[in-house]
Amino acid sequence: MTGYRENQLIHIEPIEAFQDNYIWLIHNNKKSIVVDPGDANPVIETLARKSLGLIAILITHHHADHIGGVRELQKKYPNIKTFAPYKDKYDFVNKSLKNGDEINIPELQINYKIIEIPGHTQGHIAYYDMNNLFCGDTLFACGCGKIFDGTHEQMYDSLRKISALPKKTKIYCAHEYTKKNIAFALSLKPDDMNLKLRREFTSHLKITVPSTLDEELKTNPFLNCHSLEAFKKLRDLKDQF
Template identity: 45%
Template sequence: MPELIPLPAFNDNYIWVLTEQHNPYCLVVDPGDAEAVIPFLQQQQKIPAAILITHHHADHTGGIRQLKQHYPACRIIGPAAEESRIQGLEQLVSGGDLLSVPELNWQCQVFDLPGHTAGHIGFYSAPVLFCGDTLFSVGCGRLFEGTAEQLYQSLQSLAALPDDTLICCTHEYTLANIAFALSVEPENVDLQLYLNLCQQKRHLSEPTLPALMATEKKLNPFLRCENSKLQRKFNQNSALALFTYLRRAKDQFKS
């Protein structure tokens, strides 16, 4: 079975590496900082077969050039819709594409996930989902280039994945997201239990990720907007209206 490794970068980023024990090749996802990746690859004696990019923000792309210099054979794969904004892309993919990395005998489905950025994409190979800044544990990305409706639909497409999906997002925002979620649903006992679990992990300097889709469906307010009780609580008449309201409220929220 592949192993998922989140490499910390900057203040709260994770750069994901997918490896197999007896395979010299690996995948690297959203390398914002090559200096967080190269020492790990050298220590583990791994060679990146491919680098996957979900969107154009610098904290996800800043390490591409240096990694390509160290590992010239690796493929740089990213969103066709953001080709002009990401230097170094060599293979362009869009939603519905099937992507193969033969060195790892690995295939994935590409999802279009507009909202955080206009051309954001995700990569899914059961049970692993690399979703960039679209879906976080108990949260979702900010709206920088897309609309609330686009981001809502992107999240709905991810929520349709199986409950055992492992959500490999790229920021350690979980505790802050739980604080907001508790302001939305203070009576949600599962949220309080999850808070305790995540606090223990962070106290031990362990990541709270990957998150489990089944858990997110119970805890994440942005995946619970079809809940009629929540809609009534915040005087919203549809799931999209509640999502839009909550996304704006999160932008203003201070824990």
């Protein structure tokens, strides 16, 4: 999970939190950013173990398992910047972001473009650097997020937006749901070769993400709905699975 960017080696690693959350850690062996720190403790422990400074927090949406650690991290690292979607209200200091905004992290030489992807929540955003997409609880490996305070229409449109990104885009979602999602997809298409291969490949892995958009387009049933009605039906079926 490494990549060269502007002659700098950037690492992207998951920090495991709660039952199945991933807090993404982006770093250059000196400075770091975290995405959706639902819990401060595993972040503080990881930063100490790797001797990393923290310069920014990126928030995708307002759920507690994505923001629960922010205030503690802001207290411990008083100079960090926190970015969050403008449609949500937060009880911590943040710079609010809307579709099309760009943020620059000069210490890591990274720029993120903000893509609004509502559906799971009204305000949900993703951070995109032309190679990697941090998409919170919108697109999962072989699945998609539940509809909470957003709508099916919004989620359907958001998934179409993501589908239009370059196929090589790495998809960094916020939960390890892949095996269950593949089981659901196979219940609909038991003979699908790509799905069987994906099940086989992931069966040996504890951490199955990131995936690529290409992989998702081939296997994710929610990216292969060609109407809003079909999407609604599929989301309902998954909710009952």
